[in-house]
Each structure stands twice: as structure tokens, then as C-alpha cells.
Amino acid sequence: MAESTTMLQPDVHPTAHRRPVWRDIVKARWPYLFISPFYLLFIIFGLYPTIQSLYLSFTEWKGLGPIKQVGLKNYTLLFQDHVFWQSMENGVILFFMYVPIMTFLALVLAVILNSKRVRGFRLFRTILFIPYIMNIVAAGFTFRLLLEQKYGLVNSLLGIFHIPPVPWLESMWGGRVSLCLLVIWAWLGYNMVIMLAGLQTISNELTEAAMIDGADQAQAFFYITVPMMRPVILFSVVLSTMGSFNLFGEIYTLTGGGPMNATITPIVDIFNQAFANFRLGYASAMAYVYFMIIFVLTLLQVRYFGQRVD
Amino acid sequence: MFVRRLSRTLGDVVMYALLIGVSIFMLLPFVWMLSTSLKPADEIFALPPIIISAHSSLKAYIYLLQQQVSILVNVRNTFVIAFSATIVRLFFCSLGGYGFAKFKFPGQGWLFGFLLGTMIIPGAITMVPVYIIMRNLKWIDTFWPLIIPGAANAFGIFFMRQYISSVSEEIMDAARIDGAGEFAIFWRIILPVIAPGLTSLGLIFFMGSWNDFMGPLIYLKSPQNFTLPLVIRSMIGPVGRTVYDVQMAASVISLIPLLIIFLIFQRRFLEGITAGAVKG
Numbered sequence: 290m291a292e293s294t295t296m297l298q299p300d301v302h303p304t305a306h307r308r309p310v311w312r313d314i315v316k317a318r319w320p321y322l323f324i325s326p327f328y329l330l331f332i333i334f335g336l337y338p339t340i341q342s343l344y345l346s347f348t349e350w351k352g353l354g355p356i357k358q359v360g361l362k363n364y365t366l367l368f369q370d371h372v373f374w375q376s377m378e379n380g381v382i383l384f385f386m387y388v389p390i391m392t393f394l395a396l397v398l399a400v401i402l403n404s405k406r407v408r409g410f411r412l413f414r415t416i417l418f419i420p421y422i423m424n425i426v427a428a429g430f431t432f433r434l435l436l437e438q439k440y441g442l443v444n445s446l447l448g449i450f451h452i453p454p455v456p457w458l459e460s461m462w463g464g465r466v467s468l469c470l471l472v473i474w475a476w477l478g479y480n481m482v483i484m485l486a487g488l489q490t491i492s493n494e495l496t497e498a499a500m501i502d503g504a505d506q507a508q509a510f511f512y513i514t515v516p517m518m519r520p521v522i523l524f525s526v527v528l529s530t531m532g533s534f535n536l537f538g539e540i541y542t543l544t545g546g547g548p549m550n551a552t553i554t555p556i557v558d559i560f561n562q563a564f565a566n567f568r569l570g571y572a573s574a575m576a577y578v579y580f581m582i583i584f585v586l587t588l589l590q591v592r593y594f595g596q597r598v599d
Numbered sequence: 600m601f602v603r604r605l606s607r608t609l610g611d612v613v614m615y616a617l618l619i620g621v622s623i624f625m626l627l628p629f630v631w632m633l634s635t636s637l638k639p640a641d642e643i644f645a646l647p648p649i650i651i652s653a654h655s656s657l658k659a660y661i662y663l664l665q666q667q668v669s670i671l672v673n674v675r676n677t678f679v680i681a682f683s684a685t686i687v688r689l690f691f692c693s694l695g696g697y698g699f700a701k702f703k704f705p706g707q708g709w710l711f712g713f714l715l716g717t718m719i720i721p722g723a724i725t726m727v728p729v730y731i732i733m734r735n736l737k738w739i740d741t742f743w744p745l746i747i748p749g750a751a752n753a754f755g756i757f758f759m760r761q762y763i764s765s766v767s768e769e770i771m772d773a774a775r776i777d778g779a780g781e782f783a784i785f786w787r788i789i790l791p792v793i794a795p796g797l798t799s800l801g802l803i804f805f806m807g808s809w810n811d812f813m814g815p816l817i818y819l820k821s822p823q824n825f826t827l828p829l830v831i832r833s834m835i836g837p838v839g840r841t842v843y844d845v846q847m848a849a850s851v852i853s854l855i856p857l858l859i860i861f862l863i864f865q866r867r868f869l870e871g872i873t874a875g876a877v878k879g
Contacts, residue, residue, distance in 0.1 A: 313705050319781040323698030326691045331717055334748040338728030339720060403612050416622045420859045423866040424810035426828040427850030431628045432841055434635060438823030486873035518800055538812040559723050564817065569727050576723040
């Protein structure tokens with residue numbers, strides 16, 4: 290693929306250019322060979338499926354037997370599919386529920402660990418990071434056990450303070466809060482480690498100078514650290530945006546998408562349509578609409594945050 | 600002066616309170632998982648909760664070993680998939696990174712931009728057609744779908760390109776004068792020099808593959824091929840009938856190998872994770 294694109298260029302120019310470019314390509318056969326596995330695999334498992342999926346989105350197919358052309362039917366159905374729009378809405382709701390808290394907490398913890406005043410830096414960093422390495426299935430079921438309504442540890446502990454049992458997994462908002470707890474538990478350490486690395490690239494002199502001039506720690510944090518860290522914060526937030534629409538194992542193990550679809554995410558919905566209901570055409574249409582929405586959201590975020598970077 | 604010191608002490612108290620509070624939140628699920636896996640069934644939901652049972656035993660673990668498909672088979676599956684996926688990925692990603700970092704060739708900038716651009720395509724779009732491809736290849740219920748498609752991935756090539764860029768070219772030129780071929784230079788000179796980068800990236804790949812849930816859920820059908828996350832999931836019974844002690848024991852088993860690897864290679868692992876975020 291690489292060779293054909295570069296070979297096409299000389300056709301625009303006089304033919305005299307043909308020989309040197311061709312020679313360049315022959316000379317560069319080694320790097321082409323070295324990078325070719327990626328492009329080969331991408332054509333087979335990325336490009337072709339992306340096109341195939343677009344085609345399937347205009348069809349009805351159970352995975353076996355004939356493929357039936359249905360035009361825009363899947364898309365018109367999709368716009369009336371309240372579960373799908375609920376799943377999109379859930380992605381947004383979950384994003385606003387956990388991303389601000391998680392990002393802020395990650396930054397604060399990173400600033401604390403980065404200041405030389407804390408003892409046990411490595412121990413705390415390890416403890417905070419360890420949930421990240423636990424597989425989400427084990428984590429999800431452990432949280433389920435902890436949040437069980439009648440006998441779970443969390444409600445038992447709340448019972449000591451005479452707080453009535455909270456229906457963590459049995460109510461819509463309880464389910465969402467539980468999910469956010471699991472996501473924050475799993476991802477806080479990861480985000481903190483990234484912020485910590487970001488903090489280590491900006492010098493302490495600025496904050497120290499501000500403190501000498503009479504700024505307190507909170508002022509130094511909001512007026513110096515946060516603006517300097519904007520690119521790292523942006524990275525973390527953009528990743529979390531895609532993450533909140535893409536929660537899969539978390540949902541599968543903890544809430545199953547319920548109660549009343551309050552915690553279903555687009556990826557779970559698409560997966561179910563494809564591999565439980567075998568509506569392959571419909572699932573493909575969903576995937577395309579989902580992709581468009583995520584793409585626009587990410588672009589908006591980058592633009593919004595990007596503008597404010599000096 | 601006194602006020603200043605007081606506020607400093609107060610600040611320290613708040614700081615440590617936050618750190619310890621968050622640490623408890625992070626550790627609690629691990630403690631409860633281990634505790635549940637060792638408890639007799641009637642104490643799992645005891646009130647008040649029992650953390651260390653007087654009747655602790657390894658019976659849940661023994662049960663897992665004596666299953667028709669022993670948990671050791673699943674440990675082996677998970678390891679075989681994660682290990683082969685990691686090796687294959689490291690090879691193709693460092694080779695590709697080498698191609699981009701140390702050569703000039705027509706279309707280089709365009710090809711690299713294209714490579715980065717492919718990362719925005721979500722898995723949801725390719726999920727169904729890739730499944731059909733795997734079915735046509737008769738690869739359902741085999742390990743291949745979990746190893747081959749990601750063998751050369753954009754993130755890994757990007758990562759290795761950054762890493763290999765910093766390798767000195769003099770040593771390569773010296774080898775070239777000695778008549779070494781381009782692949783020999785990669786294999787004998789580049790690879791040993793980039794070992795720390797390979798370790799960082801390898802740990803990320805290994806963990807991703809070991810913990811992968813959706814891939815095995817789609818492709819692995821028979822219990823003797825299951826990976827550990829699938830085993831844990833398969834233990835969910837009807838409401839109130841889930842055998843929590845066994846499920847938590849399987850969870851502990853799935854965690855321990857990664858925990859050991861992480862504690863040994865912690866620095867390299869964190870380097871790998873932050874390199875992708877802060878420099879990119």
C-alpha cells in the first residue's frame with residue numbers, strides 16, 4: 290500500500306521524476322518492510338471491517354443465511370430506540386458524576402505526593418495504583434459483594450451508625466453511584482500517576498516564588514499548578530470521556546446495565562444487540578452513530594480546553 | 600511564627616487524613632476479597648461482619664483445583680495468551696518503531712499520521728466484522744483472535760519510535776560498515792539497547808492481555824479454553840446462589856501473578872504508562 294501511494298505521485302509531475310522516486314523506494318525497501326506488518330494487519334482487521342460494518346448497517350443479518358438490504362431502516366429504528374439514547378445519556382451522566390471528582394482528587398493527591406513533605410511517598414503511590422492492575426471482572430464482583438443490600442459490608446458498616454440499608458444495586462441512582470465508586474477505585478491511581486509525572490516536568494520554582502510573595506497553598510494550586518497542568522488534565526479528561534461511554538466489564542459484572550437501563554452504556558448495548566440478539570446490521574448502525582457522537586464530543590473537548598492554553 | 604507552624608501542622612494532618620482515607624478505600628476490596636475466599640459459607644454474610652474467620656480454610660481453593668477443568672488449566676490459558684501476545688506485539692512494534700525512527704523514506708510523514716489516526720476507530724465498529732472473519736478462519740474458540748489482530752498496534756509503534764529515536768546512530772553506522780544487514784542491526788544492536796523500553800511496553804501489553812474481558816468473552820466458548828476473567832464470570836449463579844467464596848478465590852488467583860510482576864517491575868511499569876501520556 291505504501292509503495293503504490295508514493296508511486297502515484299510522479300504521474301502529476303513530468304515523467305523525469307519517476308526514476309529518482311522509484312529508486313528512493315527501492316532504496317527504502319527495509320523500512321517499508323519493517324513497518325508493513327501494521328498496515329497489513331490494519332487492512333485486514335481494521336479497514337476492511339470498518340467498511341464491512343458500514344455496509345452491514347444498511348442490512349438485516351443474523352450472521353447466517355442471506356443478507357437482506359433494508360436501506361435506512363436501521364437508522365430510522367435507531368432514532369426511536371430509547372434504550373440506545375438512554376445509554377448515550379448514561380454515558381454523559383456517568384461522565385459528570387465521576388470525572389470531575391476523580392480528576393480533582395487525582396490532581397490533589399499528586400500535588401500532595403509531589404511535595405517533599407510527605408513520608409512514605411512510594412508506599413502511598415503503590416497503594417493508590419494497585420487497583421489499576423486488578424482485572425475488572427474480579428473487581429466488579431468484589432464490589433457487588435461489598436454493596437449487597439441486606440448483608441453487604443458497606444451497609445453493615447452504615448448500620449452501626451443507624452443509617453438504613455442503601456439500595457446500592459437495586460435503585461437507578463444507587464446503581465450509578467456504585468458504578469462511579471468502582472470506576473474511581475479502578476482509575477484514580479492511574480490518573481494520579483499521570484498527573485504526578487506531569488508535575489515532575491514543571492518546576493517548583495514558580496509555586497515557591499508565589500508562596501514567598503504571600504500566596505497560600507490553595508491559591509498556588511488553583512492559579513499556578515492547574516493552569517500549568519492543563520495539557521495533562523486534558524489528556525486525562527479526554528481519556529475518561531471515551532472511557533465512560535466504553536464501560537463494559539464494570540457494567541457486565543456489577544449492575545448488568547440495570548436497574549431500568551440506568552447504567553447501560555453504548556458499548557454494552559451494541560454488544561448485546563450483536564452477540565445476544567444477533568442483530569448484526571442494527572448493531573453496526575449503532576456503532577456508527579456512536580462513533581460519530583464520540584468523535585464530535587472529543588473534538589469539542591480538545592477545542593474547548595485547547596483554546597485556553599497559552 | 601506560632602500561627603504559621605500551627606497551620607502547617609494542621610495542613611499535614613489534613614494531608615495524611617486524605618492519604619490514609621483514600622488508601623483504606625483502595626485496600627478494602629482486596630482485604631474483603633481475600634477474607635471472603637477463606638471464610639466458611641455461613642460466615643460470608645455474618646452480622647457483624649467477620650474479617651478474619653476463626654474457621655479460615657483453603658477449601659475454596661481446593662475446590663477450584665478439583666473442578667472438572669482445574670483452575671490451573673485456566674491459569675495456563677491466560678498465561679499462554681498473554682505471553683504470546685506480548686512477545687509478538689513487542690517484536691512487531693519495535694520493528695515498526697525502528698523503521699519510523701531510524702530511516703527516511705517517501706511518504707513517511709503521511710504513513711505515520713495515518714497510523715496515529717487509526718487509533719480513533721472504536722472497537723465497537725470493527726467488532727462484528729472481525730468476528731465474522733474469525734468465524735470464516737475457523738478461529739472461534741481458539742487463542743488466535745486474542746493474539747493476531749493486535750500483533751502490530753499503533754500505540755506500541757508510537758511508543759517504540761519515541762524510544763528508539765534516542766538511540767545513537769554511530770553504533771548502527773559502525774555495524775553497517777562491518778557489513779551487517781538492516782535486520783541484523785535491529786536484532787543484534789537495537790533490541791539489546793532498548794531492553795528497558797521493551798520491558799515497560801511489555802508489562803503494559805501483558806497486563807492488558809491478562810485482564811482482557813471482552814475479547815475472551817466473544818471468542819472463547821468451551822470451559823477448558825477459558826481465561827481467568829471468564830472463569831470468575833462463569834461462577835455467577837442465580838440470585839442468592841452465587842458461591843462467593845469460590846468466586847473470590849478465583850479472583851485472588853487471577854490477581855496474584857500480576858501483583859508479583861508489578862511489585863518487581865513497578866518502576867518500569869509506571870515509566871511505560873506515563874511516557875505515553877506526558878510526552879504524547
